[in-house]
Amino acid sequence: VVWLWTKSRRNYPSNIPPFPSTPLPIVGHFLLMGGNRRDKIQVWRKVAGDIFSLDLGGQLNILVNNFSTIKEIWVKHADYIVNAQDSFAVQLIGEHDKGITSARDDNWKEQRTTSLSILRSLGMGKNVMADKIQEEVSCVLEKIASFKGQPEDVRLLLNISVSNVICSVAVGKRFDYEDPFFVHFILQLIDAVKYLRSVAILTPFKYLYYLPGDLFNAKRWTKASTELNEKFGKAYVNKIKQDFDAHEDPENFIAAYIKEMKKLRDKGIQTHLDEENLVAIVRLLFLAGTETTSITTLWCLLYMLHYPEVQEKVYREIEANVGTERIPNMSDKPKLVYLNAVIMETQRFASLVPIGILREVSDTFKVGGFTFPKGSILWPVLDSVHYEKKIWGDPENFRPERFIDKNGALINREELIPFSIGRRICLGEALAKMELFLFLSALFQRFKFEPADSSGKLPTLKESFGSYLCAPAFQTEVHRT
Numbered sequence: 001v002v003w004l005w006t007k008s009r010r011n012y013p014s015n016i017p018p019f020p021s022t023p024l025p026i027v028g029h030f031l032l033m034g035g036n037r038r039d040k041i042q043v044w045r046k047v048a049g050d051i052f053s054l055d056l057g058g059q060l061n062i063l064v065n066n067f068s069t070i071k072e073i074w075v076k077h078a079d080y081i082v083n084a085q086d087s088f089a090v091q092l093i094g095e096h097d098k099g100i101t102s103a104r105d106d107n108w109k110e111q112r113t114t115s116l117s118i119l120r121s122l123g124m125g126k127n128v129m130a131d132k133i134q135e136e137v138s139c140v141l142e143k144i145a146s147f148k149g150q151p152e153d154v155r156l157l158l159n160i161s162v163s164n165v166i167c168s169v170a171v172g173k174r175f176d177y178e179d180p181f182f183v184h185f186i187l188q189l190i191d192a193v194k195y196l197r198s199v200a201i202l203t204p205f206k207y208l209y210y211l212p213g214d215l216f217n218a219k220r221w222t223k224a225s226t227e228l229n230e231k232f233g234k235a236y237v238n239k240i241k242q243d244f245d246a247h248e249d250p251e252n253f254i255a256a257y258i259k260e261m262k263k264l265r266d267k268g269i270q271t272h273l274d275e276e277n278l279v280a281i282v283r284l285l286f287l288a289g290t291e292t293t294s295i296t297t298l299w300c301l302l303y304m305l306h307y308p309e310v311q312e313k314v315y316r317e318i319e320a321n322v323g324t325e326r327i328p329n330m331s332d333k334p335k336l337v338y339l340n341a342v343i344m345e346t347q348r349f350a351s352l353v354p355i356g357i358l359r360e361v362s363d364t365f366k367v368g369g370f371t372f373p374k375g376s377i378l379w380p381v382l383d384s385v386h387y388e389k390k391i392w393g394d395p396e397n398f399r400p401e402r403f404i405d406k407n408g409a410l411i412n413r414e415e416l417i418p419f420s421i422g423r424r425i426c427l428g429e430a431l432a433k434m435e436l437f438l439f440l441s442a443l444f445q446r447f448k449f450e451p452a453d454s455s456g457k458l459p460t461l462k463e464s465f466g467s468y469l470c471a472p473a474f475q476t477e478v479h480r481t
């Protein structure tokens, strides 16, 4: 107890952002972290203001809830928050300073720049990638058509088909929807994403991990993540390494990374590129490139059950501008203004990543009269920005028209930040935007999604809060063709 008390003794400067309530000895606000954290943050915000502090076992955490301060810190003061929090989750799987999200300083810079340039060379944001996505879209359309209108839960199907896009980029292979090997990894991935939040909260209280049982799902999370690394990431890195030919143009991320690594080493240039980083990146691409985009698509389908008039308007727009003979492609995007607005409103309303990556403050700085001390952890609460009344007027309503001006043109609002902002903005933004457009335009062109319950009862919009705000399980009937 004396050790815990000493460790958690607070010695904060006087002008840090206020606490919503007095921290308890030793645990601080830890006991308040369970339950619906999304609602709690809004309650604390009312008490303590847009920028407030929480004490987690002696670790100062500062939550930033307004757009202007997030922008000021994440863009103008980016140098102070280069590194993500060195979380316990990362230590559990031995990935301190590995991959991209957990990589630090120069290592992060090199891994991010190399990964981005490889993804671009493989077509991210270009037509080659659009073709790859469209192949997958055609497969998913056939699969949904085979349901013949029967009620279905399409979550796993969307997970697998979206994942196929990033898999074809990362490991050069797509998988059948029923492939037991791949379905198993998708289920592991869902677990890894689901439990991450509860493991993350253990960071200041690592010793709780050693209690009997698995109260914080940390053991389940470690098992899922280790299996993804060993049997998926490492297995593919080894396989591609064996078949690697330095004279061939690399056709997937792993081969391109190995080629770059060898090139730098052969030239005697010091580099952070190595296999451990590569395995961590493959898992990250698989994780970040699957659930995010497929759950956003799922939210959009769910909203369409609730707002059938929006779905009808989207269909009419596609019918008038693209027709129904061919599936939409990227050159149709500027013509489908309403669909673009629906996608933007879905990203705002679903607020998929409610809190961006937590950052470590590397040196004390001041913003808005508050001190952000060295060693404190910053939370960018993107959810608060997406539901800010002062920005959106009626944030509680699903209203795509807010993104269209009176001349019928699309409005790009800088406050819409589902991919976060600053130097560590989502690496896959261009890919995700392309996927969302190609999947959703084709789905709404070919099918009409309706509630499966014949009494007209709509599935709930209540999310479950893992690392993402996940759409609830729901069934939908599909008609039109």
Ligand code: HEM
Binding pocket: 100, 101, 112, 166, 284, 285, 288, 289, 290, 292, 293, 296, 352, 353, 356, 357, 358, 418, 419, 420, 421, 422, 423, 424, 425, 426, 427, 428, 429, 431, 432
């Ligand atoms: C709708 C889909 C997506 C959303 C909403 C989303 C959102 C985000 C957010 C909020 C961050 C944190 C950025 C920060 O805190 O500064 C992030 C980081 C990241 N995302 Fe995405 N993402 C999506 C799709 C993807 C895809 C398809 C990929 C795959 C290429 C991807 C790869 C990454 C990576 C590698 C990072 C870490 C970047 C870094 O730490 O430097 N994301 N994403």
